[in-house]
Amino acid sequence: MSGMWAVLKRELKGYFTTPLAYVFLVIFLFFSGYLTSKEGFYEARQADLSRFFRNMPLLFVFMVPSTAMRLWAEERKVGTIELLLTLPLTIWQAVLGKFLAAWIFMTIALALTFPMVLTVAFLGDPDAGPIFTGYLGSWLMAGGFLAIGCFFSGITKSQVISFVLSVVACAILVFVGLPSTLNYLSTLLPAGLTRAIEGLSFQLHFESMQRGILRFSDVAYFVLLIAGWITACAVMLDERKAC
Amino acid sequence: MIEVRQLRKSFGPLIAVDGISFEVEKGQVLGLLGPNGAGKTTAMRMLACFIRPDEGTASICGHDIIKDPIGVRRCLGYLAENAPAYGEMTVGSFLNFICDARQIKGPDRRRAIDRIVPLCSLESVYHQTIETLSKGYKRRVGLAQALIHDPPVLILDEPTDGLDPNQKFEVRRLITQMASDKCIIISTHILEEVEAVCSRTVIIARGKVLADSTPAALKQQYGCSLEEVFRKITRTRAASAA
Incomplete structure (x- = not known):
């Protein structure tokens, strides 16, 4: 436990001692606000954040892999992986420490979007439920993307390769659930299979949360997704630490 | 304190470490010598539980490197190549x-x-x-x-590489100071270093142990400087083994 804490602390500090965190936060906050107002946040005259949450998957597809790409690829490149994995830590402590550090960082980024909440609260009388589940959904989705990014960061020394692979993997999971894709797939595949594919996508689970519905199956989807990719990452790193 | 038994590791067709065995006791400084690519770093990485051996095992302070890697790492100080x-x-x-x-x-x-x-x-x-x-x-x-x-056991991969003569001297003095109550393995190409700090040398080439002796005994046996001993052993014996 304390081993995981040591890795987590170092990693989280690492974000803020390099310009990475600040560049990320500025760009993330700018685009989350920009896309929201572009969708007609004020013109719609509705006191809710649906326009804010609607863009989250697209934004996360690019932003989350950029925070996750350095987690292991950099350690491999610089050779510090040999230092880290010869300290008395289990592979799980190292993997979870790094993943949680990145997730805490994403939590900070999401928390800093609080002016959106203040704005709707000032202009109208919003329903707190959908805002809460929207944030919960965004947070879980960030965790899912990070777990994917963590895995792809572990398989290569190149941060660029890890970024590209995780963007593609996340994009597939988002876009496969869009109505246009599903319509197309339903012309090729049996209905059951199309529904199964829809059930695997981020979109379906995130959308219901963003409407204020908190279902066990949606939360379980994200939890399983995170656990699965993190396990894959730990197993893979344990098998090939060097090279 | 360190027992290495038939450690073997290959990367694809390349056999990096081919069944090496040796023991190191407390108070000894073992110099692992060998040409580039002899398998020194791979052997050390296996002892530090960074790479898993294909066959064989080793124990450090009674902890097995395969069954109890965390116990090994706890009593081990490891300096990887390039620090x-x-x-x-x-x-x-x-x-x-x-x-x-x-x-x-x-x-x-x-x-x-x-x-x-x-x-x-x-x-x-x-x-x-x-x-x-x-x-x-x-x-x-x-x-x-x-x-x-x-730590009671130290494994240092080329600890003086890239240092200037004064710093080399300092590091060697540090190792000698600690030698009496620790068990130390260092790898190096620098033969004067072996004579300066090591109480024992193991020469390996192509993954095999070719000599396991003290620097003084090797010099006496071959009747020449350690440098010539190294050349004789790694060239002729490795060639005949292959």
Whole structure:
């Protein structure tokens, strides 16, 4: 436990001692606000954040892999992986420490979007439920993307390769659930299979949360997704630490 | 304290370490000698539980490297080749991270850091980030990291590589000072270093142990300098083995 804490602390500090965190936060906050107002946040005259949450998957597809790409690829490149994995830590402590550090960082980024909440609260009388589940959904989705990014960061020394692979993997999971894709797939595949594919996508689970519905199956989807990719990452790193 | 039994590791068709065995006792400094690509680094990485051996095993302080890697790492100080360290951290925060990971807390931590910083002459760079340090200082940070928990067993991969003569002398003196109550393995190409610090040498080439003796005994046996002994052993015996 304390081993995981040591890795987590170092990693989280690492974000803020390099310009990475600040560049990320500025760009993330700018685009989350920009896309929201572009969708007609004020013109719609509705006191809710649906326009804010609607863009989250697209934004996360690019932003989350950029925070996750350095987690292991950099350690491999610089050779510090040999230092880290010869300290008395289990592979799980190292993997979870790094993943949680990145997730805490994403939590900070999401928390800093609080002016959106203040704005709707000032202009109208919003329903707190959908805002809460929207944030919960965004947070879980960030965790899912990070777990994917963590895995792809572990398989290569190149941060660029890890970024590209995780963007593609996340994009597939988002876009496969869009109505246009599903319509197309339903012309090729049996209905059951199309529904199964829809059930695997981020979109379906995130959308219901963003409407204020908190279902066990949606939360379980994200939890399983995170656990699965993190396990894959730990197993893979344990098998090939060097090279 | 270190027992190595028939360790073997190959990378695809290349056999890096081909069934090496040796033992090291407390108070010994073992110099692992060999040409480039002989398997020194691979052997050390297996002992530090970074790479898993294909066959064979080893135990350090009674902990098996396959069954109890965490126990091994706890009583081991390991300096990897090129002394990797997190460049963006300061020396102080890096050493504190190592203490966190090794669970050295409270007054123990202060004592450990107060001991190690002067020992490795790091006082002047304590608040500097590691990426701005010279090669010699970086290597000393690596040494500090390996020594901070005062481990009974030390494995140092080329500890003096890239240091200037004065720094080399300092590191050798440090190793000699610690030798009496520790068990140390160092790898090196520098033969004068072997004579200066090692009480035993194991010469390996192409993954096999070719000689296991003391530097003095080897010189006597072959009747020439250690450098010539090294050339004779690694060239002729490796060729006949192949």
